[in-house]
Amino acid sequence: MASREADDVSLPQSDCYVGPTHVYYTLGPRVFWFFSPVPISKDDVERVAHLARIGIDSTEIDTYTADLDRILDLVEQMNEISTQGIEPLAHPQDMQLRLREDTVTESDQRALFQSIAPQTDQGHYLVPKVIE
Amino acid sequence: MPHRQSLSTLGQMLRRREIGSEELVHHFADRIDKQQDLNAFITVDTDYALQQARAADQLLAGGNPPPLAGLPIAHKDIFCTQGMLTTCGSKMLANFLSPYDATVVRRLKDAGAVTLGKTNMDEFAMGSSNETSHFGPVHNPWNRDRVPGGSSGGSAAAVAARLVSAATGTDTGGSIRQPASFCGLTGLKPTYGRVSRYGMVAYASSLDQGGPITQTAEDAALLLQTMAGFDARDSTSLDAPVPDYAASLKQKIEGLRIGLVSEFFDPSLDPDINAHVREALGELEKLGAKLIDVSLPNSAAGIPCYYVIAPAEASSNLSRFDGVRYGHRSESYTDLQALYENTRAEGFGAEVKRRILIGTYALSAGYYEAYYLKAQQIRRRIADDFSQALTKCDVLVGPTTPTTAFLLGEKTTDPVSMYLDDIFTITVNLAGLPALSLPVGFDPSGLPIGMQVIGNYLDEGTLLAIGHHFQEVTDWHLHAPGEVA
Numbered sequence: 001m002a003s004r005e006a007d008d009v010s011l012p013q014s015d016c017y018v019g020p021t022h023v024y025y026t027l028g029p030r031v032f033w034f035f036s037p038v039p040i041s042k043d044d045v046e047r048v049a050h051l052a053r054i055g056i057d058s059t060e061i062d063t064y065t066a067d068l069d070r071i072l073d074l075v076e077q078m079n080e081i082s083t084q085g086i087e088p089l090a091h092p093q094d095m096q097l098r099l100r101e102d103t104v105t106e107s108d109q110r111a112l113f114q115s116i117a118p119q120t121d122q123g124h125y126l127v128p129k130v131i132e
Numbered sequence: 133m134p135h136r137q138s139l140s141t142l143g144q145m146l147r148r149r150e151i152g153s154e155e156l157v158h159h160f161a162d163r164i165d166k167q168q169d170l171n172a173f174i175t176v177d178t179d180y181a182l183q184q185a186r187a188a189d190q191l192l193a194g195g196n197p198p199p200l201a202g203l204p205i206a207h208k209d210i211f212c213t214q215g216m217l218t219t220c221g222s223k224m225l226a227n228f229l230s231p232y233d234a235t236v237v238r239r240l241k242d243a244g245a246v247t248l249g250k251t252n253m254d255e256f257a258m259g260s261s262n263e264t265s266h267f268g269p270v271h272n273p274w275n276r277d278r279v280p281g282g283s284s285g286g287s288a289a290a291v292a293a294r295l296v297s298a299a300t301g302t303d304t305g306g307s308i309r310q311p312a313s314f315c316g317l318t319g320l321k322p323t324y325g326r327v328s329r330y331g332m333v334a335y336a337s338s339l340d341q342g343g344p345i346t347q348t349a350e351d352a353a354l355l356l357q358t359m360a361g362f363d364a365r366d367s368t369s370l371d372a373p374v375p376d377y378a379a380s381l382k383q384k385i386e387g388l389r390i391g392l393v394s395e396f397f398d399p400s401l402d403p404d405i406n407a408h409v410r411e412a413l414g415e416l417e418k419l420g421a422k423l424i425d426v427s428l429p430n431s432a433a434g435i436p437c438y439y440v441i442a443p444a445e446a447s448s449n450l451s452r453f454d455g456v457r458y459g460h461r462s463e464s465y466t467d468l469q470a471l472y473e474n475t476r477a478e479g480f481g482a483e484v485k486r487r488i489l490i491g492t493y494a495l496s497a498g499y500y501e502a503y504y505l506k507a508q509q510i511r512r513r514i515a516d517d518f519s520q521a522l523t524k525c526d527v528l529v530g531p532t533t534p535t536t537a538f539l540l541g542e543k544t545t546d547p548v549s550m551y552l553d554d555i556f557t558i559t560v561n562l563a564g565l566p567a568l569s570l571p572v573g574f575d576p577s578g579l580p581i582g583m584q585v586i587g588n589y590l591d592e593g594t595l596l597a598i599g600h601h602f603q604e605v606t607d608w609h610l611h612a613p614g615e616v617a
Contacts, residue, residue, distance in 0.1 A: 040493070044493065045489065047496075048489050048492045048493045048496065049489060051492050051496060052447060052451070052476075052488050052489060052492045053451075053454070053469070053472040053473055053476055054473060054476045054477055054480065054485055054488060054489070055470075055473035055474050055476065055477035056477065056485075057477075064485070064486065064489065067486050067547055068486065068489055068490055068493070070546065070547065070548050071439060071486065071490050071547065071548060072490075073548075074435065074436050074439060074548050074551065075436045075439055075440055075490075075494075075503065076436070077432070077433065077435075077436040078433060078436045078437060078440070078503075078506050078507060078510055079506075080433075081430060081433050081510055081513065083506060083509035083510060083512075083513065086509040086512050086513060087509070087512055088505055088508030088509050088511070088512060089508050089509075089511040089512040089515055090338065090508060091338060091368070091564075092324045092325075092338070092515065092562075092563060092564020092565075092589075093324070093325070093370075093564060093589065095325070095368065095370075097367060098367055098371075100364070109231070112231045113231055113457075114457075115231070116228065116229055116231065116458050117456070117457050117458060118455060118456070118458075118461040119461075125456050125457055127456055127468050127471060128465060128466065128467050128468050128470075128471055129467075130467075130468050
């Protein structure tokens with residue numbers, strides 16, 4: 001596979017075609033692939049569903065796996081761009097988190113906030129027993 | 133007819149006592165009632181609106197009313213409102229009565245605006261067609277078989293059908309601009325941090341921004357004046373002064389350099405959209421603006437980049453919905469795990485689940501560098517492209533969307549085909565810049581076409597000036613769908 005130094009001096013002219021259902025992004029010379037795309041498996045989806053605490057049953061798992069695979073195909077297009085030495089951008093204007101004086105400014109509104117809770121008792125939110 | 137008046141004109145009529153706010157509420161409530169088939173609203177509370185209107189009428193009679201006294205608006209159902217449910221278009225919050233008002237809601241309320249109701253939206257703002265709402269899809273008032281756009285589809289449909297004079301929306305990847313474009317309206321996404329996100333239910337915290345959906349740029353300026361400004365309760369709020377946007381409207385645009393983004397005018401662009409946008413640019417040239425060609429080379433990377441970053445941030449933001457403190461709680465669980473898993477399985481729709489899953493995957497151990505970090509690096513490239521281009525010109529333009537409003541159901545079988553509709557709007561959120569969508573014509577079947585103007589950080593004034601001057605020499609913004617008599 002043809003490779004070229006993945007530096008960020010200048011990107012080759014790219015052509016972007018937006019058709020009815022596809023976005024084709026082509027570069028002149030091929031860029032070296034840092035990460036080879038791996039299709040997402042049902043096991044991956046189950047693992048991730050558990051991490052996200054979303055119940056996915058056996059009738060749905062195939063659909064979600066196929067959908068996520070489609071999305072990952074789209075996402076793989078990122079690998080066509082060199083990002084060597086590029087600083088990640090977390091905030092559009094690289095703002096740092098603002099600090100304030102360490103003084104009390106809020107009042108106790110627990111009763112108000114808990115008035116919409118599904119189940120409470122003496123100021124606690126109730127959930128099923130965790131410790132056996 | 134009051135519903136054909138812009139927000140600004142109604143404001144003048146109210147202040148001159150030519151019309152009362154209570155009368156306006158009755159008028160608009162009646163219109164809302166007669167067009168329920170649009171499904172633009174999730175909650176309408178006429179009694180509460182009348183209460184607000186009576187208070188506004190008192191202020192108007194008093195002689196020194198606040199700037200928006202008596203004006204009928206609606207809020208996208210993503211803004212927390214104390215008096216009305218906040219559902220985010222989701223079963224998860226179908227019963228959620230917020231104990232506090234969002235800053236945007238509070239500021240508009242303090243300015244005297246009257247809220248008629250909460251508008252329908254794609255669930256948790258995830259969607260581009262308002263078809264993912266738990267409360268059913270919204271219909272485009274220009275053609276009821278078509279989508280109004282999303283995720284602020286309800287707000288756009290409500291304003292297009294003149295059920296309210298203006299509405300609030302939110303924009304994470306295009307969710308104000310795209311529905312504004314599909315519905316023939318003016319929609320503004322402010323600079324990231326310009327409008328407080330406190331009380332605006334979070335989807336993707338580094339991309340979300342609230343803004344107005346209106347009939348005119350003048351109306352957008354009027355609402356933005358009240359919505360914008362530093363808020364100590366939003367840690368990402370910009371501590372920057374808010375200009376006088378009404379004065380900004382009068383800024384001359386002679387000599388203004390308008391950059392035509394070559395990637396947005398690709399040969400495959402729909403010819404009707406291309407023609408109308410070019411025509412609109414011709415009008416701006418007549419007003420003295422200069423057109424130059426610019427490039428945003430990494431534009432196409434915006435979509436894959438966004439569909440890593442936004443779902444990743446969403447997976448974190450939506451982890452709060454666990455059935456414990458508010459919202460939906462499953463009735464079938466034997467232990468805590470099951471409570472979480474079942475509550476979330478029942479409460480979220482399919483698109484929300486897809487995005488949470490993809491986001492969780494992209495952030496999980498072993499994949500974080502390849503996906504999330506990579507996406508953030510691409511985000512830097514995209515933002516740099518804009519900064520580069522904005523040294524050569526004052527604003528950038530292109531079509532807002534690659535198509536006009538598509539049919540309901542047309543893109544729901546393949547999630548990715550829907551995502552591609554955001555191609556022109558999405559990079560703007562990644563860079564955090566402000567952008568305005570303006571109506572510039574109609575396609576042969578009568579569907580609205582929108583043009584997007586992108587500005588530099590905190591330069592909403594220039595965008596609004598361009599919109600205002602354009603709307604003084606054209607009348608696209610005055611058109612309303614057929615039945616709007």
